[in-house]
Amino acid sequence: MIYFYDGSKESFLTAFVLSYGDGDATLTSRDCQLSLGQETVFVKADPARAAKAEARLNAIDSHCMRDLDLLLRSGEKQRDGVLLRYFRCLAAYGRPVRDMYQVDAAREADRALRKIGTEIHRMKGFVRFMECASGALYAPVSPDNDICDLLLPHFRGRLGSIPFVIHDVSRRKAAVFDGEHSFVAPLGGAEIVLSADEENWRDLWKRYYASVNIPSRERLKQMRGYMPVRYWRFMPEKR
Amino acid sequence: MISEEKLHILVNGAKFDVSCSSSGSKRKNGGGIGNGFAEGCCHSFTPDGRCVSLLKILMSNDCIYHCKYCVNRADADVPRATATPEEICELVMAFYKRNYIEGLFLSSAVCRTPDYTMEQLLRTVKLLRTEYKFFGYIHVKGIPYADGALVRETARYADRMSYNIELPSEQSLKLLAPQKTRESLLAPMRSLALQSSQFKAEKRKGHFLPAGQTTQLIVGASPEPDGQILRLTQALYRKNGLKRVYYSSYVPVVHDALLPDRPAGELREHRLYQADWLLRFYGFTAEEIVNDDGNLSYDLDPKCAWALNHMQYFPVEVNRAPLETLLRVPGIGARSAYKIMQARRFGALTFEDLGKMHVVLKRARHFITANGKFYGANETAVRGLLTAGERNDGAVQLNLFSDAETAHSALTGEL
Known part of the structure; x- marks a missing residue:
């Protein structure tokens, strides 16, 4: 049986409960190719059921809801399978399985979580703000995983009272700090009026980047390993 | 705004310094811009595979010293420039706000006198912290022979300081950096370590080098074997409580009869870093990992x-x-x-x-x-x-003076 859910936490937990006894259950939140005669269930989030499942899972592993929240942000194709196997494994062992690296389900989840963690760390460095005429900062990004709101606390801590927007252009949403509150909002396009000095500082940064390189020690493969090409799109020094 | 040309000159003089880490400081944002990020953060990577974390820049490249290996030495024919503290502060604030950098790595050639240079460095970091309200990471290079009081005050504003030892033995220093002595580099390092531990013990408010001290050694400009370099490193970690020792494999940018004209090779630098990790995280001692001939093996890690x-x-x-x-x-x-x-x-x-x-x-x-x-x-x-399967690009032409003792006498002419 194939269980379709909408990608939210509640709907995942409902689907998880519904599919629990089903040995060949497939969970998915995306389009998928059905085989002939395959049965499908469209799961509607059931708050009561989800809350009960959450409480029971929390009793097994108090950090598992954090894992769920992160894994639901994953942009990977196998995400739903990894999630289902990880939570089934958790329920079956009745204890935290995070460090059981010899168990496939736990290891897969660990790897997926690590990938998301790596991208969050990378984005803290690779986000590039431009200054708008109003003094606010705007940064377009396009991460693999849905993580733009997780960057808010980091940049709030360092930018003080300056308002800023981190715009996930591929998911058409933005993490916003308006000077007082931070929130997430849907955002399609943005028209930016740059501040007078913006271009100059950007050129100076490009010049810095070119000057600090040592041409006789070229290691392009290493550079691309640390800073994959897909992140270059919004970095002025790489365009 | 600093001019592109000046920036180029001052960065060009600073780029051979390898230290670029921004980790170890948890400084809080005290009502301005910036904070410390203890894990450290890389903001970009240059085509040479190195990360850009800090804005690495010289205050001035106008040097009175004659260190043979250095691009900025007094008798070198290079364009000279000196930045004002305001220019540097402005640059740091603009770059930091745009998330280009994690902080500042401020160094300088010895301009006029050591005290004058240290004063300029101090003025810049003080301005940055107090006037511009910058709380991000600052790494300041210590100037040998500068007054202790200046150094101490700088340490109150910086997150990390470093004195570059550059050459692993007194003998090589005398030969290649005649105005520096081993003591002029190690003494301030020791004194900073002592003050830092006193500061911690007294639990005083404020900061005193929260990210500690580091240093850098040039590998391959002088004939010391790996064993000597690693024993020095080990002593620095144990006695002076250094956070890191960086190695920079020698690149011949300057031609001098006393310097080798071949680069030292990246493999040697790589092996030294591997050995350095073994010392810091794997419980090895320098004596254990060095071969009988005093070097590391190049065909095996x-x-x-x-x-x-x-x-x-x-x-x-x-x-x-x-x-x-x-x-x-x-x-x-x-x-x-x-x-x-x-x-x-x-x-x-x-x-x-x-x-x-x-x-x-x-x-x-x-x-x-x-x-x-x-x-x-x-x-x-x-x-x-x-x-x-290991790399083997270490093949070199045999040298008449390839062992350490003869190499020194070959350079100096002493027997």
């Missing part, structure tokens, strides 16, 4: 070389070996060792499990048993198998 010379300790059983033993197995790093320690609490690990856990078995399999099974080659074949 230092841990592998050590293990092959100590086959009596191997193979070890991964399901029972304590952490410090696991860390000594070639191919098993800190992360793999941790994973093994965690996973084996739930059940015995087999070779298959290790493979799935992404423990690199290429080297490790010769030195471990998993659940009693051994999949390695026999002792005589191991060396051949391990060296076969």
